[in-house]
Every structure is written in C-alpha cells, then in structure tokens.
Amino acid sequence: MSLPNAPQSVVGADGLPLFGRYAGQAERFDWPALAKPYARNRLWRRLHHKKWHYVSLVTEQLMCAxxxxxxxxTTTCFAYAFDRNDGDIMANYSQDGLPGRFSAGVADSVGGDSWFRTRDTRIAIEHAPGGCYRLELRCPHMEIDAEFGPAAAPLLLATGPVKGGAVHATQKSSGLPLTGEVRTWRDEYRLDGGVASFDYSNGLLARETAWRWASGHNLELGFNLQAGYFGACENALWLDGQIVPLGPAHFIYDQHDPLARWHIFTEDDQLDLVFTPEGARRQDRNLLVAASRYVQPVGTFNGWVRAAPDAPQRIVSQLAGVTEDHFSRW
Known part of the structure; x- marks a missing residue:
C-alpha cells in the first residue's frame, strides 16, 4: 500500500484538517486557519498548542536522546546519554525555561530550526545542506555535535483528531546515517556509522494526555508505534525504502517494572516484537499548574515485521530503540 504525497498544509482550503497518513514533508501546520468544529479561540490555542522536536542517536555503544x-x-528540554556496554546513564539533563532567563523555540514545521538557550545550555536542531540535519548541544556534563541524513526513505506525516483537544500532526523519520561525536565526563564517543531518527510533533492537545510509544530503526528497516491519545494514526513501518501503515498497537508490559520485557504487536498481524530494556530514563514532576510521569526504557527489539498480512515475515534481531510510558497534565 503506497501512501499519498504529503500536502503542503495540514489544513485544507476549507479550513478542515487533512486527516490521514502521508509520505513526505508538510510545510505548514496552520491551526489558526481551522474551521468549525475544530476551530478554537486564540487563548484556548495558546494553552493547548504543544510542539516538540525529538532526536535519537544510536551506535553499538551509545544511545542518546x-x-x-x-x-x-513555557518551553522545556531534556538530554541523556546511555552507555549500552555497562547500562550506565552518563548524562541526564533537563531544564525548564524560566521567564527572562531563556530563549527557546520549536520550529513551526519540520523544515524549520528549533533551539533552547540559557546561561549554561545551548541546543540547536537545524537543517544542513543536502537534505541533512545538525544537532548541537552544550549542557552540564555533556556535549554533542552530530549530523545525520539524508534519508533513504520518505518522512511519515500523520494527522488526526484528538479527544479533549482538537487536532494533532506529527512527522517521523526513518533511520538516518549518522556522524559526529558525544563528549561526557567519562569519555568521547564517535557517532560515525550510527543511526539517527527524529520526531517532530505539533498539535492542539487535551489538558491531560497519555501515551505508550515504541520506536526502533536501522538503515534497512524501522517502525514507529503509539497507543493512547493519537490512536493508530502514526503507526508505521519503514521497509525497503517505503512506508507501510500499521494498525492499532498493543503494549503488554509491567507498569511497576518497566525494565522487564515488553511485548508489542499490531492488530493487522504485521508486527510482533519483544523489547528487552537495557536501562531507562525516568522523570516524575508535579508543579502547581502541570505534572508529568515519564519513563523511557532503552534497549533492543527482537521478533518480526512484514509489509502485508500475507507477506513473508522479516526477522528483526537486536534492533536498538526505545519504548515509553508517558502521562502529562499540561
């Protein structure tokens, strides 16, 4: 099944969102142009508009996000580096933007640049020539200089409705060739030969939002799965340079022990994986106006995928990636 090409805007000329899954890059996420029943006033949009830009960097020794x-x-950021050889998180940094003490912005589309700057932190996710991307990070205990791309497979664009919110859209990449370096208090780590991927999301979400997520990529195949506020909208498999849409995903795991094995499968019988965590980043926060509960295990996937229910199974072996259990009141 071939996905249609991505529209330039995720909102049509009639003001209605263009729901569906597409191959390629959208240029505009123009939510103010929405018509009823999805239109909301400016104050509501200001409180419910959420955007994030996430980058994953993976080598045989290192996993970073x-x-x-x-x-x-407000705007927040986080970064971590995980040593896969000994299961140690060598750096685990997060920062909230404090009024008057930071400069930050998430791009209005995946084609733009995102940044976060304070007195001791600098993060930039930028486009580079030739369809590539750059990540620069300077924060306490860690530095990153990375370049990744170009992509051998198209981006996924997924748009859909959100219960309690209005609409949401996301762009996910396949696995991208990676070069660069990560520097921590322990050592310097080359990224050359590794794999990067990214998630750009932009939508009008509910006050309380929860999801489970899984993502794993090499340069030959990869997948993105979500269960929660966005349903099956963004579930997809990258295989042989093509994007294959997937059905609803199920995550079977122990919420009290997220470092135990996870079983993840889709209802269309096109993906069945076991995820074995090697470690995890966790963060629980309870502020006056917001709260979050977050755990992101890092590890490997084993099992199989296929391009159609009647297609041969393709074995997945020791594919590095992440899962996530996340709740936010924002």
Whole structure:
C-alpha cells in the first residue's frame, strides 16, 4: 500500500484538517486557519498548542536522546546519554525555561530550526545542506555535535483528531546515517556509522494526555508505534525504502517494572516484537499548574515485521530503540 504525497498544509482550503497518513514533508501546520468544529479561540490555542522536536542517536555503544518541548506557556528540554556496554546513564539533563532567563523555540514545521538557550545550555536542531540535519548541544556534563541524513526513505506525516483537544500532526523519520561525536565526563564517543531518527510533533492537545510509544530503526528497516491519545494514526513501518501503515498497537508490559520485557504487536498481524530494556530514563514532576510521569526504557527489539498480512515475515534481531510510558497534565 503506497501512501499519498504529503500536502503542503495540514489544513485544507476549507479550513478542515487533512486527516490521514502521508509520505513526505508538510510545510505548514496552520491551526489558526481551522474551521468549525475544530476551530478554537486564540487563548484556548495558546494553552493547548504543544510542539516538540525529538532526536535519537544510536551506535553499538551509545544511545542518546535530545528533545525541546513547547507546551504553550513555557518551553522545556531534556538530554541523556546511555552507555549500552555497562547500562550506565552518563548524562541526564533537563531544564525548564524560566521567564527572562531563556530563549527557546520549536520550529513551526519540520523544515524549520528549533533551539533552547540559557546561561549554561545551548541546543540547536537545524537543517544542513543536502537534505541533512545538525544537532548541537552544550549542557552540564555533556556535549554533542552530530549530523545525520539524508534519508533513504520518505518522512511519515500523520494527522488526526484528538479527544479533549482538537487536532494533532506529527512527522517521523526513518533511520538516518549518522556522524559526529558525544563528549561526557567519562569519555568521547564517535557517532560515525550510527543511526539517527527524529520526531517532530505539533498539535492542539487535551489538558491531560497519555501515551505508550515504541520506536526502533536501522538503515534497512524501522517502525514507529503509539497507543493512547493519537490512536493508530502514526503507526508505521519503514521497509525497503517505503512506508507501510500499521494498525492499532498493543503494549503488554509491567507498569511497576518497566525494565522487564515488553511485548508489542499490531492488530493487522504485521508486527510482533519483544523489547528487552537495557536501562531507562525516568522523570516524575508535579508543579502547581502541570505534572508529568515519564519513563523511557532503552534497549533492543527482537521478533518480526512484514509489509502485508500475507507477506513473508522479516526477522528483526537486536534492533536498538526505545519504548515509553508517558502521562502529562499540561
């Protein structure tokens, strides 16, 4: 099944969102142009508009993730580096933007640049020539200089309705060739030969939002799965340079022990994987106006995928990636 090409805007000329899954890059996420029943006033949009830009970097030794998150009334960031050889998180950094003490912005589309800057932190996710991307990070205990791309497979664009919110859209990449370096208090780590991927999301979400997520990529195949506020809208498999839409995903795991094995499968019988965690980043926060509960295990996937229910199974062996259990009141 071939996906249609991505529209330039995720909102049509009639003001209605263009729900569906597409191959390619959208240029505009123009929520103010929405018509009824999806239109909302400016104050509501300001409080419910959420955007984030997330980048994953994976090598045989290292797994890193960096994210900038705009929740509407403030912007936050996090970054971590995990040593796969000994299960040690060598750096685990997060920062909330404090009024008057930071400069931050998440791009209005995946084609733009995102940044976060304070006195001791600098993060930039930028486009580079030739269809590539750059990530630069300077924060306490860690530095990253990475370049990734170009992509051998198209981006996924997924748009859909959100219960309690209005609409949401996301762009996910396949696995991207990676070069660069990560520097921590322990050592310097080359990224050359590794794999990057990214998640750009932009939508009008509910006050309380929860999801389970799984993502794993190499340069030959990869997948993105979500169960929660966005249903099956963004579930997809990258295989042989093509995007294959997947059905609803099920996550079977122990919420009290997220480092135990996870069983993840889709209802269309096109993916069945066991995830074995090697470690995890956790963060629970309870602020006056917001709260979150977050755990992101890192590890490997084993099992099989296929391009159609009647297609041969393709074995997945020791594919590095992450799962996530996340709740936010924002």
């Amino acid at each position: 960096v994210a900038i998150v705009d929740v509407g009334w």
